[in-house]
Amino acid sequence: MTRDWKTAPMVIIEAAACPVCFALKPIIVRTEQGGDGSSSRRCVCRECSAHFLLVIEPPVPNSGSV
Ligand SMILES: [Zn+2]
Numbered sequence: 001m002t003r004d005w006k007t008a009p010m011v012i013i014e015a016a017a018c019p020v021c022f023a024l025k026p027i028i029v030r031t032e033q034g035g036d037g038s039s040s041r042r043c044v045c046r047e048c049s050a051h052f053l054l055v056i057e058p059p060v061p062n063s064g065s066v
Helices: none
Strands: 027-033 039-044 051-056
Touching: none
Parallel strands: none
Antiparallel strands: 027 039, 039 051
16 A cells, blocks of 8 residues: 655644634543543633644554454
């Protein structure tokens, strides 16, 4: 399988940023588990008090390991 990783977009989720003021380390109010393995976190920005949802996708299993 060939993929062009040079053009793949980079997604960094180590530090969630506020979509309004881009402040890091929001307050996580609540974490909810989704039925498909994902989880969503309700976050509140420490700087501007914006509310937003942070969705964590489930880890993709390696091919061959079921
Ligand atoms: Zn903010």
